[in-house]
Every structure is written in structure tokens, then in C-alpha cells.
Amino acid sequence: MTDELILRGGRVVSSTGVTEADVHVRGERVAAVGPRLAVAGASEIDVSGKLVFPGLIDPQVHFREPGLEHKEDLASGSLAAIAGGVTSFCEMPNTKPPTTDPERLADKCERATGRSHADFAFFLGASPENADRLGEWEDLPGCCGIKVFLGSSTGTLLVRDDATLERVLRSGHRRVAVHSEDDYRLEERYAAMAADATVDQHPEIRDVECAVRATTRLLDLVEKTRRPVHVLHLSTAEEIALIEERGLGDLVTCEVTPNHLFLEAPECYERWGTLAQMNPPVRDRRHRDVLRDALVRGTITCIGSDHAPHTKEEKAKPYPASPSGIPGVQTILPLLLTAVRDGWLRYEDIVRICTLGPIRA
Template identity: 50%
Template sequence: MMDGTFTDVGRSSARRHADLLVIGGTLATPNGVERADVACAAGRIVALGDLQHSWTADATLDAKGLHVLPGVIDSQVHFREPGLTHKETLEAGTRGAVLGGVTAVFEMPNTQPLTLRAEDLQAKLDAARGRAWCDHAFYIGGSSVNAEHLEYLESLPGCAGVKVFMGSSFGDLLADENEVLCRILAHGRRRMAVHAEDEARLRDRKVIAESSGDVRQHPVWRDASSALLATQRIVTLAGDTGRRLHILHVSTAEEIAFLSDRKDRVTVEVTPHHLTLEAPECYERLGTLAQMNPPVRERRHRDALWQAIREGVVDVIGSDHAPHTLEEKSRPYPASPSGMTGVQTLVPVMLNHVHRG
């Protein structure tokens, strides 16, 4: 049984009162799984151990028979405020996060207006103040219109970093040309997040989706080469500047093979959707509800992602939470928007995978 007290600066280890006391739960710690109580004050864990007889608290939760887990960080969510609040508000999105065991989120810049300027970032921070249920930071979009200002923008309080859309975006947020990408890479020091799909290939192949009207063609249109070409291109360009990268929602076996030898400067995110669903079954069963970018693919890709987790190639699992209304998702393909919810199901889905071994 552990019996230790962790203190913050200015907080005495003799303190015996907490805001919250969680009693009798089973904790997973670096020392193993064991029963312990948890004391929290000012939103921080301040003590672990056998505390129920030596601590008082404003509120007490009986966790006997339950596992107590730390909240997780969801590294990629697309909440819909401002501009698209008929889909979801910051309040609703962050409440869903907390209900699902997520206590911090990094939110993406493809709202309306786009998050490209300091004023856009501040507007999101202001909107979240007093309404967000969890910790949060917001990405700035890397673009041709703000490339020279990105080093300043990424240093602002509340900025999660710079996110670049090489494909699957619109207007000033799309950055698919090498000249623009090189300007973005040259301005900034923080690791840059990338949605890597090759826009030119997507445009050339869109006729596959338009002529078929069949959502089962989604991974045929946005094929593995579309993802691999973009990933290879941005990694090569970043090598010229020394910029570190974070490739979001990696979905193909080919990307994993390419990135596994470049872990010194590239980190990898995968999503529960790509780890759980497979084509064509998910499209036959769920239709456009399974439509996302990059697409859910065949089993060989899913198997490669799991192998990458086992081998330590994958650094983080993010939900890529991107809600739409059921009416919008029910439009005929390809007019149906891509994106699924996920912030509330990230932890439960992954715990199911853990349970199944």
C-alpha cells in the first residue's frame, strides 16, 4: 500500500484537508495496481495513500469496487464554435470530453472564422472562459496568409501549436503547395501538426466518388497513396529546415513503414476509428456515418496500426472528434460531410481494446 503525499510549491505536506477525497478505489500507478485514496485540492492531486482517517474534504466520493484512472489529453478535436454551433458548442464538446474521461483537449482551427490570427485565438479563449468543462488549448492554422507570423502566434498563451492542412480543407486554411509549406516550416520552432493528404491527387480522383455515389468508394478516392505522398513530401520539406513534425491520424501501413525510420523528428497519432473499424464492412453497416478523412481502410492497414502501437511507433491516440448533424451526415455521398464524434468515446473504446487484449 502506498502512503505518500505530493505537495505543490507553497503547500505543506502536513495539510490534511482537501477539496475532494476519492476513497477506496483501485489505482493504476507506476508501482502497479493497488487500492489507494486520492486527495485533490485546487484541481490538483495532492496526496495518494490510506487517507480516509487522516484527511477531511469538502466532498467525498466512494470509489470502492471501481478503478480510478487519470484523465487523458485528447490531442485532436474539432469543436464547432465559432460559426458552426448548430453542430456543437464549446460547452457541449468539453462536457462530452469530461464525461468520457478526457480532461484536456487540443482544438483545431477549421472553425468559422478560421483560427489564423491572434484575434481569432483570443476569441476562442474568451468563448471558453467560464464555459469549458476541461483544460483546453487551440491550434493556429498554418497558411499562406500568416506564414511569416507563425513564430509569434505559436508562442501566444493558449496556443496548442500550428496545424497545417495539406488536403481536406478550404480557403486560406489549405496549404498544399511546396512554396507555402516551406514558408510555414521556416517560421516557428514548435513541433508542427499536419493533416497529410495530397490535395492534387484528391482533386484528380474525386470523379471516383462523384460518379459512384457510393460511400464504399471513399477509401478508393482518398487512397493510401494520397496519404503517403503527402506524408513523404512534408517530412522531406521539414528535413531542409530541421522542423519537427506531428503527423495526425495516420491511417495506412505504408505511412507507418515510412515513419518508423524517422522517429527522431516525427511523432505519430492514430485514432480509435482507424484502430476499430475496417472497410468495406463499416461502410456497409454504417453508411456515411463511417465517413471521415483520411478514410477508414481495409484490415491490413488496421493491423499495421496496431503493430505500430506494439512497437512504439505510435506516440499518441487522438479522437479526431468532428461532429455533424444527422441531417448533414444523411446527405447522399459525396455531399455528406466527413467526420465522426469521438471525444466522449476515446477512453471507453480504447479500454475495450485493452480488455480484449
């Protein structure tokens, strides 16, 4: 079978618009895009009238391997990605054990090689124990960057205080990805509310103040250290206002999940219960509408699914014992195409936020 392939007559989507063109693929790379391409011996697929997108990049997935393969593994997660048009993914470090050193990073790369259906890279997780070594490790093969959890997560993956966060930001040069919820606020809220809470109160426990405090602390240290950061899964209108007000330019990129764009409280909790539970929480329409607007305007630079599967039995546990997380790597593109149909996104916006945006981050 030839390594030359022509996609004939499609509507090719780029960041500047939609153009009728052919696409020449050689091996695993696009060799040319243009009208009436002719390549001797090439196989052809007629895609007349169909949209042809570049492969999407999902910069935030949790494929659960190693240690949690009863939920997902690299093979099944990457297969879901490919089914949804995602051809590259960046996987998060909160596995068991967490990805916090070169040996565990190499283990993940070895596990993915030959089993992943998509291109892959992995985050190293920051902790108080490795904060001063991250600059040595961030350019290792297979590493897409450093991930910081400002709120509690798995194992030792917690950077709670500003002193440790500053150590992380001063160790290395690549953009640091940050889960921005304030752990001190989380501790207070869970202690005060969680015992008798139901899942519809999840946005009250992990409240707006929890997100804003963490993002404010982060931006203060970005101004101090000049280290670029990527704020993951923004969930509040107040954080958008804060980021725009601080005006730090390319030092701060940020992301939103489809869940925060297409679901809203309280309806999602009334309908889906703990299946709609994630961190940070899905909030009400006021926040959703501001996030949509910020995505269109470019304050939010990319989409990440935060794909985080659990078993049905785990999600069926009563709140707050139910784990947070929603699958999503397979549904990014269908949801964004729905947004185009509904008139608040364009086809070219999908390329901007799902290919160019993740590359920038």
C-alpha cells in the same frame, strides 16, 4: 464545502501499472497518491476496487464554434469530453471564420472561458497568407500549436505546395500538427471518380497513395528543416513503415483515431454508410491491424478522437455531398477499455497514449 478530497481505496492506473492507493485532490490538482492517506477535514469518496485514471487529453477535436454551432459548441463538446473522462482538449482551427490570427485565437479563448467544462487550448491554422507570422504567434496564451492541412479543408486552411510548407516549418519552434493527405492527388481522384461514387469508395478516392505522398513530402522537409512535427490520424500501414524506415526519432510523433482502430472497411460502410465517412478514411483490416500493432509498440505515440460532429440531415446527404467526420470525444476511454478486455492493450497503455503521448506531442 472543503477543497480537500480523498478518493479512497481505488486501483490507480499510471504509465507503469496499476496500484491500490488513495488519491488526495486539493482544489483542482492531485496533491498526493499513496496508501492510507490522512487529511484533516477532507471529504472522502469510496472508490474501492474501481480503476482511477488521470484525466485524459484529447489532442484533436472539432467543437465547431464559432460559425457552426448548429452542429456543436464549446459547451456541449466539452461536456461530452468530461462525460468520457477527457479533462483537457486541443481544438482545431477549421471553424467559421478559421483560427488564423491572434484576434481569432483570443476570441475562441474568450468564448471558452467560463463555458468549457474541461481545460482547453486551440490550434492556429497555417495558410499561405500567415506562414511567415506563425513563429510570432505560436506561444500566445491559449495556443497549443500550429495546424497544417496538406489536403483541402475549410476556407483558406490549405498548405498545398512544398514551398509554403517549408515556410511554415521554418517559422517557429514548436511541434507542428499535420493533416497528411496530398491535395494534388485528391484533386485528381475526385475529378476522376467522385461523380458516380458511393461512400464505400471513399477509401479508394482518398487512397493510400494520397496519404503516403503527403507524409513522404512532410518527412523530406522535416529532414531538411529539423522542425518537429506531429502526424495526425494515421490511416495506412504504408505510412507506419515509412515513418519507421526514416528513423527521425522525436522529430516525428504521430496519432491514430479510435475509428481507425475499431472500424474496418468495407463492413463499416455497408453498416453505417456516410456515418462512417471521415478523412482520412477508415480502411480495411490490413491497415487496422498494423495501426494497432504500431500503437502497442510505440511508433504511434497518442490517441486523438478527431471528434467532428455533423447533423443527421447533413450526414444523410448522398455521397460525396455528405460531410466527412465522426464524433468520438466521449467514447475514447470505453473503446480503449474494450481493447484491454480483448487483450491487445493494457491499462497502463491507456495512460501512455492518452496523457503522456499528447503532452509529448
